[in-house]
Amino acid sequence: MHFAGLDIGSTMTKAVIVDGHGAMMASVIGPTGAEHRHLALAVMDETIKKADLNFEQLDFIVATGYGRINVPFADKQITEITCHSRSVRALFPTARIIIDIGGQDSKGIKLDAQGKVTNFVMNDKCAAGTGRFLEVIAETLGIKLTEMGELSLKAKDFVRISNTCTVFAEHEVTSRLTEGATIPEIVAGLHEAFAGRVVNMVRSLGIEKDVVVTGGGAMNIGLIKAVEEKVGFRVLVPQEPLLTGALGAALMGKDLLARGVTSERKRRLEGVTFFK
Amino acid sequence: MSDDREYYAGVDIGSAFIKAVLINQKQIVSYEILSSRGHYKETARKVLDQVLNKGRVRFDMLSGIVVTGIGAESAPFQARQFSDISCQAAGCRSLFSSARIVIDIGGQFTRAVKLTPQGRVANFLMSEKCATGSGRFLQVIARILRINVEDIGPLSLKSQSPVEFSTNCAVFAESETISRIAEGARMEDILAGVHRALAAKAAVLVKRLGMEQDVVLTGGGGEDSGLVSAVSEALEVDVLVPEQPRLTAALGAATLAKEENDKTH
Numbered sequence: 001m002h003f004a005g006l007d008i009g010s011t012m013t014k015a016v017i018v019d020g021h022g023a024m025m026a027s028v029i030g031p032t033g034a035e036h037r038h039l040a041l042a043v044m045d046e047t048i049k050k051a052d053l054n055f056e057q058l059d060f061i062v063a064t065g066y067g068r069i070n071v072p073f074a075d076k077q078i079t080e081i082t083c084h085s086r087s088v089r090a091l092f093p094t095a096r097i098i099i100d101i102g103g104q105d106s107k108g109i110k111l112d113a114q115g116k117v118t119n120f121v122m123n124d125k126c127a128a129g130t131g132r133f134l135e136v137i138a139e140t141l142g143i144k145l146t147e148m149g150e151l152s153l154k155a156k157d158f159v160r161i162s163n164t165c166t167v168f169a170e171h172e173v174t175s176r177l178t179e180g181a182t183i184p185e186i187v188a189g190l191h192e193a194f195a196g197r198v199v200n201m202v203r204s205l206g207i208e209k210d211v212v213v214t215g216g217g218a219m220n221i222g223l224i225k226a227v228e229e230k231v232g233f234r235v236l237v238p239q240e241p242l243l244t245g246a247l248g249a250a251l252m253g254k255d256l257l258a259r260g261v262t263s264e265r266k267r268r269l270e271g272v273t274f275f276k
Numbered sequence: 277m278s279d280d281r282e283y284y285a286g287v288d289i290g291s292a293f294i295k296a297v298l299i300n301q302k303q304i305v306s307y308e309i310l311s312s313r314g315h316y317k318e319t320a321r322k323v324l325d326q327v328l329n330k331g332r333v334r335f336d337m338l339s340g341i342v343v344t345g346i347g348a349e350s351a352p353f354q355a356r357q358f359s360d361i362s363c364q365a366a367g368c369r370s371l372f373s374s375a376r377i378v379i380d381i382g383g384q385f386t387r388a389v390k391l392t393p394q395g396r397v398a399n400f401l402m403s404e405k406c407a408t409g410s411g412r413f414l415q416v417i418a419r420i421l422r423i424n425v426e427d428i429g430p431l432s433l434k435s436q437s438p439v440e441f442s443t444n445c446a447v448f449a450e451s452e453t454i455s456r457i458a459e460g461a462r463m464e465d466i467l468a469g470v471h472r473a474l475a476a477k478a479a480v481l482v483k484r485l486g487m488e489q490d491v492v493l494t495g496g497g498g499e500d501s502g503l504v505s506a507v508s509e510a511l512e513v514d515v516l517v518p519e520q521p522r523l524t525a526a527l528g529a530a531t532l533a534k535e536e537n538d539k540t541h
Contacts, residue, residue, distance in 0.1 A: 104448065126406070127447035136447060166447045167407035167416060168384070175314070 002051070003257070004058050005083065005249025006044055006074065008032060008067030011103025011131065011216070013040050015047040016246040017058070022090065022254055026050035027243055032067065040071060060253035060263060064245050066105075075263040076256065081109055081120050083248030088212050089115035090251060091244075092236050096208040099198060099227065099235075100244075101217025103131040108202030119205050127166040129197040131216050134223075137190055140170050141183055151187050152222030158188035164197065188222060195226035211235040214244040283333050284340045284537070286529025287324055287355070288363065289347035292383055294319045295526040298327040299534065306330035307523055316350040324353065340533035344525055358532050360525050361389055361400050366535075367528030368492045369395030371518050376488035378524075379478050379507065379515070381497025383411045386474070388481035390488070401481045407446035409477045411496050414503075416446050417470050420453050421463050432467040432502025439469030449473075467502060475506035482511060491515045494524040 001020035007013070009032060016027045028047045030039055048055055055073075063074035064083040071077070080100075088095050089111065098109040105124035112118050127133050131145075138145045152158075159181045163169040173186055198217075199207075211231055217223050218241030228235055238244055281300065288295040294312045298305040308326045312319040320343075328335060341355040344363040351357075358366075368375045369391065378389040386409050389400040403409035407416060418425055439461055441449050453466055474497070482491070491513055497503050498521025508515050518524055 125443070126445045132447055163405065165404075165406045166445075167412055168405060 002053055002058050003250045003253040004044065004047065004061045005246040005253065006040060006061065006063045006071060007080065007245035007249060008040055008063065008065040009102055010066055010105065012242060013043045014243055014246040015043045016243055016250045017047055017051040017053065018250045018254065022251055024247065027240065027246065029242055040067065044073065060257050062249040062253040064249040078249060078252050080245050081107065081117060083245050083252060084214060085109055085111055085115065085117050085248070086251050087244045087248035088214065091238050092210060092212050094210045095212045095236070097202060097205065097211045099202055099211060099213045101131060101198065101213065101215040103216055106130050106198050108205050110205040121201050121204055123201055128164045129194060129201065133166045133194060134190060136166050137170055137173055140173060141186065143183065148187050149221035149223065151184050152191050155182065155184035155188040157185060158192050159185045161189045161193040191222045191226040194223060195230045199227060199230040207231055209233065213237050214241045216242060282339045283337055284530045284533040285324060285327065285338055286363065286526045286533060287320055287341065287343045287351065288360065288526035288529060289316055289320055289343060289345040289351065291346050293522065294323045295523050296323040296327045297523055297526040297530045298331045298333060299530045304527065307520065309522060316347040317352045320350070321352045340537045342529035342533040344529045356533065356536065358529060361397055363525040363528035363532060364494065365389055365391055365395065365397045365528065366531050367524035368494065370527065370531045372490060372492055372516050374490045375492045377482055377485065377491045379482065379491065379493050380495040381411055381474065381478060381493065381503065382495040385410050386478050386481065388478065388485055390485040399485055401484055403477055403481065408444055408473065413446045413474060414470055416450055417453055417466065420450060421466065428467055429501035429503065431464045432471050433505060435464040435468030437465055438472050439465045441469055441473060471502045471506035474503060475510040478507055479510040487511065489513055493517050494521045496522055
């Protein structure tokens with residue numbers, strides 16, 4: 001048995017194939033991008049090849065993420081809230097809170113002791129507290145998004161960033177630079193502000209141990225440390241934080257088939273149409 | 277005799293620009309706007325010197341000075357301080373005695389002030405410090421469209437079908453603008469869409485205060501004909517705009533200096 005999960009995020013498209021035991025056989029991560037509308041197909045195709053399978057050997061395909069609608073080769077669409085909690089529950093049975101920091105949104109999910117979703121909060125209205133915040137300012141500072149984490153660890157202290165709005169924070173950062181603040185101090189300040197915003201949002205759910213951080217934000221060690229400062233204890237991070245949505249989608253497919261739900265649609269391995 | 281040789285100055289130390297207005301008992305004598313670039317003290321001194329020079333008035337001939345604005349504390353001369361809300365209100369009522377609502381759309385936020393029939397501040401509301409609620413939204417979009425800020429208004433007025441943004445965040449609207457252009461959206465429709473979004477935010481503040489006429493639009497937003505038209509449409513009235521919309525707070529500061537002096541004499 002083989003199950004595929006496809007997570008079309010605002011920034012990245014992720015695909016995972018698991019076997020009948022739920023073990024990961026292959027995964028691929030590619031940029032979503034406005035001009036990459038056929039990328040979902042390419043990512044799926046590549047994952048199938050990596051797993052040394054062909055399309056017909058997939059027993060169930062679940063699509064998730066903001067681009068999950070209109071994936072012609074998926075058997076079912078499931079929200080990312082459900083998919084994230086499914087895989088996090090499998091990876092960390094003690095998880096009670098999931099903080100997912102994506103490219104254009106951030107979410108908090110609360111799980112009960114059985115791992116069921118009891119509540120969630122989400123910000124997709126404002127760039128602050130999403131990956132875009134760091135992306136915009138990394139560009140201003142002339143550094144790579146992926147090096148921000150390590151850079152911020154070099155700072156002994158952080159520069160307080162008082163603006164929530166990304167546009168004004170960008171301006172604030174340039175002023176602090178001209179006043180002599182170092183880039184590591186500024187990046188540490190950005191992480192502090194970012195973590196404050198995300199943790200405050202999640203606080204409304206009631207923060208409980210264990211907290212798991214997923215999404216691109218979890219790949220930033222400086223941001224993880226800042227989140228830990230705010231919640232007051234260590235958080236858990238999956239080995240592949242970008243893949244929790246896709247892995248959860250694949251596992252949901254396995255669950256559905258086990259419950260007797262079978263694919264009714266005729267699947268076509270073809271391009272994804274967005275926004276239709 | 278109270279003659280026109282009594283002079284009063286108002287200085288508005290804003291985050292980006294410092295404005296000064298010199299008045300006498302009867303009218304505005306001179307005014308100046310300078311970009312501060314973070315040098316509040318030097319620029320404030322320079323702006324005041326320039327209005328005094330233009331009016332051929334010496335510093336010691338001033339009967340009163342009032343400073344206002346975010347940087348009022350850093351004024352390099354002895355002066356009374358008034359809040360920018362009070363100054364905005366005073367400036368608007370000296371220009372338009374019928375003003376009941378003042379909308380100030382600046383580079384950092386939008387503010388709405390409600391005035392009593394006597395022109396005193398009854399209440400006010402401010403937007404969050406969010407680029408989408410301020411002129412900064414226009415700057416962000418103008419940069420992508422590669423057009424000058426001055427050209428925004430006239431272009432926007434040509435729009436037949438303004439774009440409706442799916443987001444309320446300037447950062448996300450920036451990427452949406454790029455996709456819309458790729459899809460063939462017209463520049464004027466994008467700008468008119470930004471104007472509509474800004475006007476809607478201002479209208480929310482006004483409705484919460486309780487709409488009354490007349491409405492005056494000040495700040496940098498008053499210099500943008502597309503925004504003036506969008507605000508008029510959103511409120512379903514013709515808004516009044518001062519000749520120099522960025523100077524109303526400085527003018528108000530000068531008139532308050534005069535009122536203070538009149539009270540004590």
